[in-house]
Amino acid sequence: MTVKRVVITGAGTINALGHDVATTLEAMREGRCGIGPLDIRDVDRLSVQIGGQVRDYDEHAHFNRQQISLYDRFTQFTLLAAKQAVDQSGLVFAGELAAKSGVILGTAGGGVQTWDENYRAVYEEGKNRVHPFVVPKLMNNAAASHVSMDWNLKGPSFTVATACASSNHAMGLAFHMIRSGMCSAMITGGSESMLCFGGVKAWEGLRVMSKDACRPFSATRNGMVQGEGAGVFVFEDYEHARARGAEILAEVAGFAMTSDAADIVMPSKQGAARAITGAMKDGGIARDAVGYINAHGTGTAANDKTECAAVADAFGAHADRLMISSTKSMHGHLIGGTGAVELLACIMALRDGVIAPTIGYEEPDPECALDVVPNVARDAKVDVVLSNAFAFGGLNAVLALKRV
Amino acid sequence: MTIDIDDRIIAIIAEQAMLTPVDVSREHTLADLGIDSLGLVESIFAIEEAFDISIPFNANEPTTGDFDISSVDSIITAVKALIAARK
Numbered sequence: 070m071t072v073k074r075v076v077i078t079g080a081g082t083i084n085a086l087g088h089d090v091a092t093t094l095e096a097m098r099e100g101r102c103g104i105g106p107l108d109i110r111d112v113d114r115l116s117v118q119i120g121g122q123v124r125d126y127d128e129h130a131h132f133n134r135q136q137i138s139l140y141d142r143f144t145q146f147t148l149l150a151a152k153q154a155v156d157q158s159g160l161v162f163a164g165e166l167a168a169k170s171g172v173i174l175g176t177a178g179g180g181v182q183t184w185d186e187n188y189r190a191v192y193e194e195g196k197n198r199v200h201p202f203v204v205p206k207l208m209n210n211a212a213a214s215h216v217s218m219d220w221n222l223k224g225p226s227f228t229v230a231t232a233c234a235s236s237n238h239a240m241g242l243a244f245h246m247i248r249s250g251m252c253s254a255m256i257t258g259g260s261e262s263m264l265c266f267g268g269v270k271a272w273e274g275l276r277v278m279s280k281d282a283c284r285p286f287s288a289t290r291n292g293m294v295q296g297e298g299a300g301v302f303v304f305e306d307y308e309h310a311r312a313r314g315a316e317i318l319a320e321v322a323g324f325a326m327t328s329d330a331a332d333i334v335m336p337s338k339q340g341a342a343r344a345i346t347g348a349m350k351d352g353g354i355a356r357d358a359v360g361y362i363n364a365h366g367t368g369t370a371a372n373d374k375t376e377c378a379a380v381a382d383a384f385g386a387h388a389d390r391l392m393i394s395s396t397k398s399m400h401g402h403l404i405g406g407t408g409a410v411e412l413l414a415c416i417m418a419l420r421d422g423v424i425a426p427t428i429g430y431e432e433p434d435p436e437c438a439l440d441v442v443p444n445v446a447r448d449a450k451v452d453v454v455l456s457n458a459f460a461f462g463g464l465n466a467v468l469a470l471k472r473v
Numbered sequence: 474m475t476i477d478i479d480d481r482i483i484a485i486i487a488e489q490a491m492l493t494p495v496d497v498s499r500e501h502t503l504a505d506l507g508i509d510s511l512g513l514v515e516s517i518f519a520i521e522e523a524f525d526i527s528i529p530f531n532a533n534e535p536t537t538g539d540f541d542i543s544s545v546d547s548i549i550t551a552v553k554a555l556i557a558a559r560k
Contacts (some may be wrong), residue, residue, distance in 0.1 A: 116527075276514050276532045292533045334511060370533040371510075 074307035075247045077318040077416065077472060078160070078254075081153025083146050084298030084410050085121035085400045089153055093410070094256040094417050097425040098446045103400050104224025104283060104294050111266045117278045121401025123295030126447075128254045136185045138202050140215065141180035142262040146299035146406075147212035148219060149257055150181075151256055151291065159315060161256060162221045167254050171224035171245045172213045172300075175259030176266065177405030180207030185267040216256050216301075224252050233365070234326075235259050236300065236408035237458035237466035241324035243304045244468070253306050258409035260299035268296065275334070277369050283402070284429035285366035285395035286373050286437040293367040296401025300409025319419050322453070322471040323352020329463025336372055336459050341379035344465035349383075349454060352469040356384050357390055359469075360451025363411045366395020366427065367402055367457045374436035377456065381439070392449065394427040394442040408458040412468070415454045418471040422450050478556065481550050485519045499546035504544075510535075513542065518531075520548075525553045 084088065085103030086096035096103065106112075107120045128137055128145055155189065162170055183206045205211060210228040217226045225246065229239040236259030243257035263269070272278055272295060279292035305384045316420055327349025329340035349356055365376055371396075381388045396414045403410055414425040423446055430443035456468045478533075480494070487494045490506035497506065503513055503537055517528050528551075530540050541547040 256548055274514075274518070276517070279531075279533070291531055291534065335509075 071250050073248050073250055075244050075304055075321045076307045076310050076331055078310050078315045079154035079156070079158030079303030079319065080278060080318060080413060080416065081157070082298065082300045082410055082413060083123055083149050084403065085123060085296050089434055093413055095198070097396055097414055097417065098423050100428045100445055101399060101424045102428055103296070107264060107269070115266065115269050115273065117207045117273050117280055119280065119294055120269070120410045121294060122264055123298055123321070132370055138200065141183045141206050142210060143180060143260045143365035144212040144215055145297070146262060146297070147174060147260040147301060149221070150260070150299040150301035151180035151216045153258065154301045154303050158305065160303060162293035166253055167221050167223045168225050170222045170250060170254040171246070172216045172222055172226040172238045173229065174213045174216070174257065175229045175231070175237070175239035175405045175409065176209055176261055177230055177232045177235050178261060178263045179209035180211060181263040181268045182265050183207035184311065185265040188267065191249065198386070210339060212260055212272060220256065222256060231464045231466070232460035232462055233402070233404055233407060234458035234464050234466040235405035235462035237327060237456065238467055239411070240302070240304070240408065240467055241326060244321045244324050247304055249405065253309050253328065255304045256301060257304055259406040261404045261406035262297045263404065264295060264297045270442050277444060279368060282429050283368040283398045284431060285364065285368045285398050286305055286377070286431045286441040287429050288471045290370065290373065290434040291366045293397070294401045295405070296397070296403045297409060298400070298403055299406050300412060302409070304442040309356065317473045319416050320473045321468065321469040323350070323354060323469035324467070325351050326464070326466045331463055334451050334461050336375040337463060338382060338430050339376045340384040340463055340465050341376060341459050342413055343456065345379060345383040345457065348448050348467040348469045352471070354453055354469055358386050358453045359384070359387070359414055359455055360449065361415070361424055361454040362393040363397040363414050363454065363456045364393050365457045366397055368395070368397065372459065374434070376459065377437045377439050388439060392424050392440050392442050392447070394425055396425050398428040408456060408466070412456055415456050418451050418454050419470060422448055424449050431436070479549055480552060481523055482552055483545065483554060485523060486545060489516045489519070497545060499544065499549065502543060503543050506559055518558060520552055521558055526559055527551070528555065
């Protein structure tokens with residue numbers, strides 16, 4: 070089997086920090102916070118009233134009435150991000166390329182807003198009729214399917230749901246498909262939009278949410294804050310990209326996934342460390358070469374200390390020399406879409422030499438004693454970066470990226 | 474009424490610990506009873522439902538809030554205070 074190199078030739082996003090990649094990266098450089106008061110129905114009945122919501126968004130500015138009847142908000146975000154990514158790549162999918170290209174996206178909840186609105190209609194309002202497109206609108210693969218239709222992608226397409234690791238698992242599988250020669254290009258990443266009454270209420274129940282801010286690694290952290298949005302990329306066979314003179318944003322060099330096989334919500338240091346080590350081994354990367362890690366960094370007591378312990382285990386003395394930051398402090402936790410938006414910070418580190426900060430950082434925590442790039446972005450040249458995702462259910466997925 | 478509150482809280486905690494109420498004493502900590510963080514969150518939910526109260530508890534900072542979970546006794550005292558405050 071030939072092993073192909075895999076590169077990223079397009080990127081797109083919409084999230085609380087901006088409606089495109091340039092705006093998002095500028096916000097990350099400036100350490101801007103996209104988290105604020107939630108503007109959703111019945112917010113007064115929620116005990117958690119903040120989130121990383123996509124602001125100034127009018128679906129009618131992007132989609133017609135017929136499309137809106139089929140596109141849940143998570144699908145809308147995906148399609149907007151996918152268009153940016155494909156446009157940047159310059160790829161036109163036809164013939165053999167179309168047959169060898171597909172879509173793998175991550176989402177944890179799929180069309181949560183559609184579930185929420187229609188449960189409200191039948192339970193609260195007592196209606197006995199719902200719109201005919203409720204099922205095709207809420208299904209978890211709706212976004213992947215619409216991307217395949219919009220761009221004529223006729224190869225393998227599906228959706229991965231592994232909670233907070235969904236996007237990383239999706240991108241890892243897309244990477245595998247190109248590396249193995251099965252596909253020439255893949256649209257990949259993830260999307261989530263569960264900032265609605267039912268979506269936030271469900272999270273409240275776990276009592277792991279912060280009511281004021283996401284402060285990863287800070288001794289004063291008190292929980293996670295939900296975000297929403299999408300990140301979508303074009304992954305492409307390196308030779309294919311080079312032959313057509315495409316601009317290459319970064320190389321996807323390695324990927325590993327592990328399972329804790331332990332607890333449904335509590336993270337495991339061993340499971341996380343095995344995924345980190347595995348991604349480096351998969352990419353033939355020496356641990357001293359890693360300059361930056363985009364952390365899972367949720368801002369919960371449990372995740373952040375476990376993640377730091379895992380990094381210390383995986384890197385030994387080098388753990389004190391690398392930088393690790395959590396951009397969730399700015400855009401919130403996009404759940405199934407989070408790894409995709411966070412990959413933008415990885416690309417920025419490699420291409421622009423700018424390390425996105427962990428904002429909201431107030432006080433050192435001895436259990437998170439790493440260089441977490443507190444509050445202010447930093448200029449640094451790095452050649453290899455990792456992106457961590459550790460999901461509820463003990464499912465871990467780590468990607469390694471290199472500068473090309 | 475007071476005894477009833479004590480018994481009901483102990484019954485909820487006992488059920489979570491998969492013990493009978495007589496095996497739960499007021500001096501026990503939740504850890505003594507084998508209740509982990511997920512079990513604690515579930516116990517708090519059950520107590521909220523039983524007494525129609527709202528318990529201020531964040532799993533990220535279990536010891537810093539006003540709701541003292543250090544023992545069965547402290548939980549009973551805190552729940553009674555919340556019930557009294559509601560009236």
